[in-house]
Amino acid sequence: MFHTLPNLRELYIAANQISGPIPPSITNASTFFLALEASRNSLTGQIPSMGKVSGKIPATIGNLIGLTLLTMEKNGIGGNIPTTFGKFQKMQKLNLGANKLSGETSAYIGNLTQLYHLELEENLLDGNIPPSIGNCQNLQYLDMSHNKLTGTIPLDLFKLSSLTKLLNLSLNSLSGSIPEEVGHLRNLGWLDMSENHLSGGIPQTIGDCIVLENLYLQGNSLRGSIPSSLAKLKGLQRLDLSRNRLSGSIPNVLPDISFLKYFNVSFNTLEGEVPIKGVFGKASEILVMGNNKLCGGISELHLPSCPVKGYKLAKHHKIRLIAGIVSAIAFLLILSIILTIYWRRKRSKKVPSDSPTIDQLATISYQSLHNGTDGFLATNLIGSGHFSSVYKGTLKEFEDKVVAIKVLDLQKKGAHKSFISECNALRNIKHRNLIQILTCCSSIDYKGQEFKALIFEYMTNGSLEQWLHPQTQSAEHPRKLSLDQRLNIMVDVASALHYLHHECQQPIIHRDLKPSNVLLDNEMVARVSDFGIAKLLSTINGTTSKQTSTVGIKGTLGYVPPEYGVGLEVSTSGDMYSFGILMLEMLTGRSPTDEMFEDGQNLRNFIITSFPDNLLQILDPRLIPTYEAPPLKGNNWNLDPNVEMCLLSLFRIGLSCSSESPKDRLDIADVTRELNRISETFLIGMNTSEELNLKSNAVVI
Structure with a gap:
């Protein structure tokens, strides 16, 4: 076709329904062909004569050396960007965003010295940002967001003083620091390096x-x-x-x-x-x-x-001077007394050579725990499992602070040193969404048996299990979680897993993630518990393993991934399966061990049969009255659009994480990023809805 139009200079076919591959004959157009705008079409599909899928940009397109404008965004174009793009030395605007392009962004970009607008966002591009982009000294607008770019941001990019409109590198996997040279972009209006x-x-x-x-x-x-x-x-x-x-x-x-x-x-x-x-x-x-x-x-x-600030120093210099001298003398006197007592005790007391070193964690006695729980009274029992029982108690060592005491149900001997060592290691693991260990006890009980316990912060709002499946419901204080609360809890748990899998010195696999191991503090912030129990049990049993969690607990029925049942080693993808089931349980209000799931049926299959068209069939009924919108016709209620979009996204993540095959599950880094994005979008949508409701209900006086 194009060879029959020798005088064609510009072609605008955007926003149509053109499908199929980019015709190879386009390269036969005149070298005076200046502009091609083919965005918002469906340029991908079948080649009728060959029956093969095609959607790649033909390499011969580089023959159009006169092109100054090329826009093909929002199509279905795949494959690599041809290196022949380097011939477009007159190109001024290039937009290939929102396609399926892959491969590296090669050095050809450096040849496009006349370029002032470049969009490659929402593709599958990987590799580094080529330093040759620094040759594009006329570039004003650069969007490479939502790809798979890695490596550091090249310093050459910050030499482009021409960048005035936008620099968007968000939603990639770029690493390293933001260089000091960012200050060279003195005329830039929009900078996005998020996610x-x-x-x-x-x-x-x-x-x-x-x-x-x-x-x-x-x-x-x-x-x-x-x-x-x-x-x-x-x-x-x-x-x-x-x-x-x-x-x-x-x-x-x-x-x-x-x-x-x-x-x-x-x-x-x-x-x-x-x-x-x-x-x-x-x-x-x-x-x-x-x-x-x-x-x-x-x-x-x-x-x-904010706390009241301390009293101001005295105004008169003389009083300050006297106070300083007196304080210094008193300090030196007390210090000399303490040092004298210390050295005398050190000479007279011999430390046993086999005593374990406890640098950070001071152990507590069995007697203190016994007294603090009224003799481990049944009324103080707040939870129990296969390997432990949890009691509520108060300890004088913590100024009568209410604590949770987890008593390990093991009677193994000779594990004192390893137990203390592991407790010290757990105490160094700190994150706002992990339950914090306060101290431990490794002693002998009143029956002469070895006793081991961990002491944690007490969570006033109990476990997520108690909120999702309350045994008793109080009319005055019903336990009910709103969608935004559930979303916050999902974000909290994902953040904790990300820390355990990627931010600890040695990755920790939880192995038993379930609602009863997700605790809620007084501000309803989720704290994951029992994240180190498997490791502690391995040290007590005297076993070792390649991972921090590969022996002992293998999970709870309904939450344990299927590969554990055939003897495969535990892995972070196993935790992702448990997290996916946890998400689905929070959205449906149904436990994976519910009596309705029998004869091969399970929670995931139950959801798939109604997703995404019949959300109300699978959604926790306690959520519907809060977020339903007025019926449009008849008596069929509809979910608020913002809520429906949020729920669809959450169900998709839960289903992806709980895939049977480990390789099909999402990584916690991707899940954390996506949940935070959903949370922000949902929060903005809820605030907008509230503002609209306030305006519609306003009364003019």
Whole structure:
């Protein structure tokens, strides 16, 4: 066709229903052919003469050396981007986004020196960002988001002072730190590096990007403090630093950014007082949840009050001087007494050579536990399993604090040292969504038998099991979890698994993830428990293994993955199966061991038969009255669209994680990222719905 149009210079066929492969005859067009816009079609499918699937870009397209514009976004084009694209030395705008392109983004990009607009987002591209992109000195707009790019961000990218509109590298697997050279992008308006694996700190030079209006760095592993240089970005409108590991306080200069209308630092480890001026005066525009040490702020944030600051120092220099001298003398006197007592005791007391070293964890006596539980009274028993019983108690050693005491049901001898060693190791494992071990007991009980117990924080809201399947229901205080609460719990549990699988010095496989091992604190934050019990049991039994959790507990019926039943070794994908079943149980309100599941039927198959068209058939009935929308016709109720979208996404994740084949299950890193995205979208949708309801119910006086 194209060879019959020798004078064709531009062809615009966007937003039609054109299907099939890109015709090879396109390369026969004139070298004066300048523009081809074929976006939003269906350029993929069958070659009628051959009956084979095709959707690749023909390599001969490079013959069109006169092209200045090529847009093919939102088609079904697959395969690699031909290296012959390097011939497009006059290309100014190239858009191949939202296709199925794969392979590496090769060095051909460096030849497109006239390029000012490049979009490759939402494909399957992998490999590194080529440093040759630094040759594109006219580039104003670059979007490579939502691919599988790896490696560090090349410094050459930050030499492009021409970047003014957008730089989007989000939703990839980029690593390394954000280089100081980011400050060279002084004229950039939009910067998005979210949802990657970036680490290190946010450089102070970010404040040199003085034109920046939108900055998104959420979903990484960034550490350190929030740079105060952000206050130099006077036009900044949206700032998202959530789901990182940032510490320190919120800089008190940020309220001075007058245009800032969205500020999100949720789920970091920030502390100190939240400002109340500027954007911080509007609760709808800031998100600070998940930072347990933040305080103050406006009342709508419901943060605890900040502690009263200490008394100011005396005004008169003479009084300060006297106080300092007296304090120094008293300190030296007390120190000399303590040192004298210490050295005398050291000379007179010989430490047994076989005593175990306990550097971090001070053990507690059996007598203290016996007294704190009224002799392990049955009324203090709050849970039991195959390998342990859990009692509620108060211990004087913790200032009569209420604790949970897990007594291991084992009578093995000679495991004192290994048990203490493992307890010390568990105490070093700290995460906001893991139950924290306080101390342990390795002693002899009143019957002369060896006694071992772990002492944990006490969770006031019990276990997720008690909320999903309450034995008794109080009319005054019914136990009912809303969808947003369940979603938060899923995010919490996924975050804990991500820490165990990827962030510990040695990966820890839980092996027994189920609702009874997910505890809820007074703020309904989920804490995963029993994450080290399998390892503890192995040390007590005197066995060793290649993994931290490969002996002892093999899971609970209904949650244990099918491959464990045929003798395969435990793995992180086994935990993912249990997590998938847990998600499905939270969405349906049905236990995988429910009596209805018999004769080959199971929870997953039950859901598949009604998903996705009949959500109301499988959804927990306790969720429907809260999130239903008025009927459109007749008496058929409909779910709120925002809620329905959230549920569909959650069911898909649960079904993917619980696939029978381990290789088909999602990794916890992908699940964590997706759940956080769903949570943010759902939260924004709920806030929007509430605002619309308030407006529709407003009364004009």
